[in-house]
Each structure stands twice: as C-alpha cells, then as structure tokens.
Amino acid sequence: MSEVRHNWTKEEVLEIYNKPLMDLLYEAATIHRKQHDPNVVQVSTLLSIKTGGCSEDCGYCPQAARYHTNVEGNDLMTVNQVKAQALRAKESGSSRVCMGAAWRNVKDGEEFDQVLEMVRTINKLDMEVCCTLGMVTENQAQRLAEAGLYAYNHNLDSSEEYYKEVISTRGYQDRLDTIDNVRKTNVTVCSGGIIGMGESAEDRAGMLVALSTLNPQPESTPINALVAVEGTPLEDEKPVEIWDMIRMVATTRIVLPETQVRLSAGRTQMSREGQAMCFFAGANSIFAGDKLLTTPNPDVNEDMKMFKLLGLNPQKPFTKKVQPQTVEAKDSKLEALGEKPKWTRPDHKIERNEAAKQKGKALKV
Ligand code: SAM
Numbered sequence: 001m002s003e004v005r006h007n008w009t010k011e012e013v014l015e016i017y018n019k020p021l022m023d024l025l026y027e028a029a030t031i032h033r034k035q036h037d038p039n040v041v042q043v044s045t046l047l048s049i050k051t052g053g054c055s056e057d058c059g060y061c062p063q064a065a066r067y068h069t070n071v072e073g074n075d076l077m078t079v080n081q082v083k084a085q086a087l088r089a090k091e092s093g094s095s096r097v098c099m100g101a102a103w104r105n106v107k108d109g110e111e112f113d114q115v116l117e118m119v120r121t122i123n124k125l126d127m128e129v130c131c132t133l134g135m136v137t138e139n140q141a142q143r144l145a146e147a148g149l150y151a152y153n154h155n156l157d158s159s160e161e162y163y164k165e166v167i168s169t170r171g172y173q174d175r176l177d178t179i180d181n182v183r184k185t186n187v188t189v190c191s192g193g194i195i196g197m198g199e200s201a202e203d204r205a206g207m208l209v210a211l212s213t214l215n216p217q218p219e220s221t222p223i224n225a226l227v228a229v230e231g232t233p234l235e236d237e238k239p240v241e242i243w244d245m246i247r248m249v250a251t252t253r254i255v256l257p258e259t260q261v262r263l264s265a266g267r268t269q270m271s272r273e274g275q276a277m278c279f280f281a282g283a284n285s286i287f288a289g290d291k292l293l294t295t296p297n298p299d300v301n302e303d304m305k306m307f308k309l310l311g312l313n314p315q316k317p318f319t320k321k322v323q324p325q326t327v328e329a330k331d332s333k334l335e336a337l338g339e340k341p342k343w344t345r346p347d348h349k350i351e352r353n354e355a356a357k358q359k360g361k362a363l364k365v
C-alpha cells in the first residue's frame with residue numbers, strides 16, 4: 001500500500017509534474033495498480049437540474065447570468081423528470097448520477113426540499129447520487145446525507161492564488177468550508193478543478209497540494225479541461241494539450257493515491273489514444289452521456305466502444321462504500337434552520353470578467 005501523504009509541498013508536486021513523461025507514467029501507473037483495478041472505470045452521468053441565470057462571475061462558466069452565452073436557462077426540474085433521466089443513465093451503464101444546479105449556495109425552502117426528494121428517488125434506484133449545488137452549511141449537508149446522498153461535488157478549481165484571477169464573487173475559503181461541512185457527514189467528497197484557464201504549472205501543483213492536504217483526501221477528484229465557451233471571459237483560451245492532461249492526471253494519481261480520478265470536461269477534444277494514456281496514468285472515472293451540464297460530451301455508444309477496445313469495465317455502484325440509507329421526508333429528524341450564512345464576496349476587479357460582463361450587457365439590450 002502506498003502511504004497517503006497530506007504534507008506535499010508545491011515544489012515536490014511540481015517536480016513530479018515535470019518529470020520525463022515515461023518516468024511519470026511508470027510511477028503513476030504503479031501506484032494506480034496497487035490501489036485500484038486498472039481495468040475498471042467508474043461512469044457518472046451529469047444532469048443539469050437547474051440551468052443558467054447564476055449570480056456568480058466564474059470566468060469559465062457559461063451559466064453565469066452576466067455573460068452573454070447561448071445557454072438557455074431553466075427552472076428546477078421536477079422529481080419525475082429527474083427519475084426518468086436517471087433510469088436512462090442506469091440503462092446506459094452509469095452507476096452514478098451527478099445533479100448540478102447553477103446556484104451560488106443552497107437556500108433552505110421548497111426548491112431544496114425538491115432536491116432532497118430527487119436524492120431519495122435516485123438512491124432508491126440503487127445508483128450513487130451526487131449533487132453539486134454550490135456552498136452548503138453543515139445542516140444542509142446533514143439533510144442531504146439523511147436523504148441518501150453518496151457524494152457532494154465542490155471543486156477548488158485552481159490554486160488559491162489563481163482563483164482570484166477567475167472569480168471575484170466568492171473566496172477560496174468558502175469552498176474549503178463547504179468541503180469541511182460535507183466531511184462532517186457520511187457523504188463522500190468530490191473535489192477537483194480545471195486546467196487550461198491560463199494558469200501556470202505552479203498553480204496546477206498548488207491546487208493538488210490544497211486537495212492532498214484535505215484529511216481525509218477527497219474520494220473523487222474531477223480533472224476538467226476548460227471548455228472555452230463563447231461569451232465567457234475565458235472564451236479565447238487555447239485548448240489544453242493532451243500532454244498537459246496526461247501529466248495532470250498522473251500527478252493527481254501520485255498525490256491522491258486512493259482517490260478516483262475523473263477525466264471530466266474536455267473529452268470531446270481528446271483522441272482515444274489520449275484518453276487511453278490518461279487511464280494508464282491513473283484516471284478511473286468519466287462523465288458519460290452526450291452532454292455535460294450545458295456543453296457537449298462524447299456519445300455514450302462511442303465511449304462503450306472505447307471501453308470494449310481497451311478492455312475496460314464500468315464500476316458497479318457502491319463498490320467503494322456501502323449504499324446510504326434513505327430517510328423519508330416524513331420521518332426526517334432534521335429541520336431546515338433557515339440560516340443566512342455569510343459566504344464571502346471579495347468583489348475585487350478582474351479585467352477580463354468585467355469586459356465580458358460589459359459585452360454581455362451590450363448584447364442583451
Ligand atoms: N454552481 C455550483 C458550483 O459552482 O459549485 C455547481 C455547478 S458548477 C457548473 C460545477 C463545476 O463545473 C465548476 O466548479 C467547474 O469546475 C466546472 N465547470 C463549469 N464550467 C466549466 C467549463 N466551461 N469547463 C470546464 N469545467 C467547467
């Protein structure tokens with residue numbers, strides 16, 4: 001068993017990231033094989049349960065209301081709509097459904113109650129349920145746990161330093177505090193980030209240090225390649241080189257040995273050969289289905305062909321942790337506290353976010 005370290009330094013991680021590729025691949029694959037079955041890949045389906053119209057200024061995100069993108073906003077989906085989509089995902093081989101909402105943070109009330117019902121419904125389909133709803137308090141995390149949530153996704157997205165260059169409407173500490181709130185429950189933590197936002201290799205290493213310092217480390221870590229969407233501040237960023245993706249996945253595998261590393265956004269740009277190298281380097285999870293939240297993803301049949309070609313098998317649900325029990329709403333021991341948490345709003349100026357907002361304003365009139 002390789003030991004899980006929580007004291008990686010940025011210099012050490014950077015040295016790993018910059019190793020000769022063959023050495024990096026060998027080291028990562030060796031750790032991967034000790035900790036995981038190298039021929040098993042976990043498959044998740046994303047479901048955007050509430051799309052667009054978000055108050056935040058995340059520079060990468062097509063769902064931020066202030067930017068002019070071609071995302072059509074939608075109200076919260078109904079529980080029946082979600083159930084139908086989850087069944088479809090199950091039939092196509094997914095073991096997990098990840099429900100995303102374009103919210104800054106969860107607010108107690110009818111909509112959150114509806115999300116809790118979605119969690120109960122999917123857990124009863126014997127699928128792992130994940131939510132990504134923005135910042136949550138401890139009470140909200142406990143209520144999600146009680147409904148049967150398996151995982152909560154909340155990405156650090158970049159290093160603490162570079163985060164300030166991408167988002168001004170919330171701080172890094174809010175993200176860490178939310179992860180902490182989830183950790184106080186039996187819900188597993190899913191946290192990772194994005195590469196290709198103009199950050200340096202030092203920032204990539206800094207993000208991995210922040211993730212590896214979490215104790216316990218996240219059970220899953222998505223590595224997204226930026227999908228540069230027209231109208232967002234990052235629309236002109238160049239596509240991530242496959243070599244950067246492979247290095248990032250391999251380094252993640254080395255510093256987070258037990259974590260499921262997810263090859264996330266950006267797979268439409270990647271060849272099968274490129275993805276195969278990522279799996280060899282330690283990626284053991286993907287998002288499947290022809291859509292991520294709002295942008296395209298490879299067709300599920302193409303992914304299944306790739307799995308066949310590479311001899312990969314989808315991971316069965318609840319392989320890593322037992323299925324949580326669902327407590328029905330009527331039997332719940334937890335109440336909404338109606339908290340008004342003071343999540344921060346640093347509101348510093350980010351030039352490119354400002355420019356995209358002004359452009360958005362002009363185009364919306
Ligand atoms: N609103 C919630 C939040 O921000 O935590 C949940 C949904 S948000 C869309 C979830 C994650 O999607 C972000 O943290 C980011 O990592 C990823 N994401 C969003 N837009 C992306 C893009 N254009 N390319 C790659 N990843 C993206």
Ligand code: DTB
Pocket residue numbers: 046062098100132153155192193222223224227264265291292293294295296
């Ligand atoms: C994650 O790390 N990536 C997913 C999921 N967690 C929520 C989202 C990717 C979104 C890509 C842009 C879009 O489709 O809107």
Ligand code: SF4
Pocket residue numbers: 054055056057058061062063064101102103104134
């Ligand atoms: Fe909103 Fe989340 Fe998109 Fe940021 S990443 S704009 S919080 S949906």
